[in-house]
Amino acid sequence: QKLRVAIMGLGSYGTRVAEAMKSCTSAELVGIVTGSPEKIPVWKSKYNIPDKNVYNYETIGQMKNNPDIDAVYVITPNSLHHKHVMQVAAAGKHAICEKPMADTAKHAQDMIDACEKAGVKLLIGYRLHFEPYTRKVIEMLRAGEMGKIMHVDNYQGFKIGDPTQWRLKKNLAGGGALMDVGIYCLNAARYLTAEEPVWVTAQETKTDPVKFAEVDETITFQLGFPSGIIATCATTYNFNFERLYVVGTKGFAEMSPAYGYGPLKGRTHKGPLEEPVVTHQTLQMDGMADIILNGKTVTPAVDGYEGLKDMKVIDAIYKSIKEGSKKVMLG
Numbered sequence: 159q160k161l162r163v164a165i166m167g168l169g170s171y172g173t174r175v176a177e178a179m180k181s182c183t184s185a186e187l188v189g190i191v192t193g194s195p196e197k198i199p200v201w202k203s204k205y206n207i208p209d210k211n212v213y214n215y216e217t218i219g220q221m222k223n224n225p226d227i228d229a230v231y232v233i234t235p236n237s238l239h240h241k242h243v244m245q246v247a248a249a250g251k252h253a254i255c256e257k258p259m260a261d262t263a264k265h266a267q268d269m270i271d272a273c274e275k276a277g278v279k280l281l282i283g284y285r286l287h288f289e290p291y292t293r294k295v296i297e298m299l300r301a302g303e304m305g306k307i308m309h310v311d312n313y314q315g316f317k318i319g320d321p322t323q324w325r326l327k328k329n330l331a332g333g334g335a336l337m338d339v340g341i342y343c344l345n346a347a348r349y350l351t352a353e354e355p356v357w358v359t360a361q362e363t364k365t366d367p368v369k370f371a372e373v374d375e376t377i378t379f380q381l382g383f384p385s386g387i388i389a390t391c392a393t394t395y396n397f398n399f400e401r402l403y404v405v406g407t408k409g410f411a412e413m414s415p416a417y418g419y420g421p422l423k424g425r426t427h428k429g430p431l432e433e434p435v436v437t438h439q440t441l442q443m444d445g446m447a448d449i450i451l452n453g454k455t456v457t458p459a460v461d462g463y464e465g466l467k468d469m470k471v472i473d474a475i476y477k478s479i480k481e482g483s484k485k486v487m488l489g
């Protein structure tokens with residue numbers, strides 16, 4: 159049996175996931191949750207969604223009585239993930255939630271607790287954890303092919319357009335570039351090193367205080383790991399850059415682009431990385447179906463605890479900035 163998924167939030171990424179799911183073998187799109195009635199006929203005919211699987215944000219509680227939906231994929235603005243995952247858990251459905259998992263670690267923990275209490279799984283949309291280039295680099299690192307890891311240097315950013323979009327509003331976005339794309343650098347630093355950071359320091363640059371009145375524009379941050387590795391990372395909404403770099407005593411891996419939808423590109427000390435080019439979200443949804451339906455595990459993980467670890471570091475980065483770039487220790 160396939161994992162029967164409803165998408166909540168039919169925006170740009172929700173549409174991308176819906177298209178990618180057409181090629182899934184273990185997951186299928188069967189329902190929608192939307193606050194935009196005009197989207198309903200379009201999605202119904204495009205994805206063959208029956209009326210009984212169409213919900214809005216007020217009626218989602220009724221999904222409890224619908225045995226034909228197993229999971230809801232929350233693809234709404236970041237600050238709404240908390241409320242929406244709570245609704246999904248209350249409806250007794252497994253929750254898949256986009257990154258960043260929440261706007262604070264406190265909310266992330268609430269979401270984990272609610273899903274555990276409801277007896278449903280909570281997975282976070284870390285699509286790169288299923289992606290072949292990323293997995294190859296991790297595999298080489300774990301096999302010791304690069305020796306002892308000495309340094310990580312990751313950055314990801316883009317020049318944001320429309321000044322009225324939710325990504326620039328604190329109450330919907332939770333934060334700026336760090337929450338949206340800096341999380342890739344941070345998450346990668348954790349899976350490259352296979353360690354959890356013990357301290358962070360961070361600095362913020364704001365060149366356009368009008369456009370970025372509510373959220374961060376550019377943040378540089380450093381993560382200190384127990385073995386002594388320091389990852390240097392940067393993220394921005396003000397220019398385009400994207401790179402993953404890890405160097406060890408015996409070799410290195412470099413990817414650029416490293417975090418987008420692909421095709422990704424990279425090389426190691428052994429030569430170019432040549433892995434299958436896949437639709438990330440197809441692989442992710444098939445992988446998540448295997449986790450939810452068959453209890454499979456994936457490393458690096460994609461569960462709520464993985465999301466919470468990133469949120470704790472994000473909280474600490476904002477704290478460091480607020481305290482004048484002071485070193486913030488992580489518990």
Ligand code: NAD
Pocket residue numbers: 167168169170171172193194233234235236238256257258283285324330338
């Ligand atoms: P979007 O603006 O295109 O879509 C957001 C959707 O949420 C819209 O359909 C909108 O109608 C709906 N929504 C519900 N309540 C809303 C409210 N109160 N205000 C505004 N919109 C509301 O945004 P997006 O780019 O699709 O991003 C959605 C989520 O997906 C974000 O959490 C983002 O970080 C994540 N995302 C992940 C990736 C990835 O590669 N994993 C890529 C892009 C976006």
